[in-house]
Amino acid sequence: MVLLSGGLDSATVLALAREQGFACHCLSFDYGQRHRVELAAAELVARAGGASSWRTAMLDLRAFGGSALTAELAVPKDRSHEAMGADIPLTYVPARNTIFLAFALGLAEVNQSRALFFGANAVDYSGYPDCRPAFVAAFEELANLATKLGVTAATPAERIRVHAPLIGLSKAQIVREGTRLGVDYALTWSCYDPVPAGDGQGRHGPWAACGRCDSCALRRRGFVEAGVPDPTRYVAR
């Protein structure tokens, strides 16, 4: 089970899981995010990345409010790298990764899949608490207590594992790793605040990336630091 947002990180995770020989079932979420264009990107990424299946689960997190990703709050722009790491930003969606992993766990149990792949990243993690190693370890522990699949594991090898292969990598390292694996980053989508681009000529139809939200800033910096050309169409340069 691969959690696939359609962004740079999860596209790289899919490539890493495929390299390790896993048959990959991908799961994306339509949670009322303002950047729903990432779902079309996820489908492109799943096809190009050799996924065995791809599905989208509907979750109405808008009922929660409380985040600039789902509510009518402005997405923060032009923040420094230091400011991004210093606090938990408005784009944090309450308990999002817990909810996503819980769904993936349910589907994993149905599929008898013991491996969950998750693109959490603690280096350029933009201050989200649910992207840290301690969170991933706690979820793995929970998964093995919560499910028939985990409880009936006869050996350590049969335990459910939550793989977070990017957790110790910088964005630049992720870009290099994905480039090595042939990930087509032009298919991926990172921007929290898509901007109409007018011509419809890009890989994402009429949408371009804003270039200024935290997610765009981390992505741009990652390509620059990796020394890899950035194929993203940004509005602001």
Next chain:
Amino acid sequence: MVLLSGGLDSATVLALAREQGFACHCLSFDYGQRHRVELAAAELVARAGGASSWRTAMLDLRAFGGSALTAELAVPKDRSHEAMGADIPLTYVPARNTIFLAFALGLAEVNQSRALFFGANAVDYSGYPDCRPAFVAAFEELANLATKLGVTAATPAERIRVHAPLIGLSKAQIVREGTRLGVDYALTWSCYDPVPAGDGQGRHGPWAACGRCDSCALRRRGFVEAGVPDPTRYVAR
């Protein structure tokens, strides 16, 4: 935050939380369960139980399949008490309580609520792995790592707590406790396999409880053992 299914256990949990002085926000789930009548019961229970709010979240767990509660599998009937405890039954929904608690956690964070109440019950738990004390403890640990609310807790008293006040009680003890607190069990719904009752005269409109599924069997036995009259309208007696 009180997870309120509309059943006997969660109605008792609401009464216990109210007794402890909590203002209670209740959350129910419409997850494609075949016994959706429990949602109407949950609303009755929330009103009668003095809840501050009640809401239903839509979750389409039918996409998972794999359970007699949501898929087109027959609900097991007439199982002995021993058989119920011996294995994980078909009515188990993959990762259901993990998903439910994850949603409650998101809403708790929005509301700045540090207490999640949950009617897990390990004595008459019908073999579900996600109703055991170890699962509850693991989720509490996760909650404090996963959220801004948990991560920013300055003192142990500010940590998020998952309260499972029924976890060590038998069904009979739960019935006695709820009876002491004035819970109107006629409003609650437990049956996994509602049967049309024809006359529409009950508290649950045209539906009666089957009397034979695991949930009915545990409920009936609980009232008998508690020596409390059972107000449930069963089809099979």
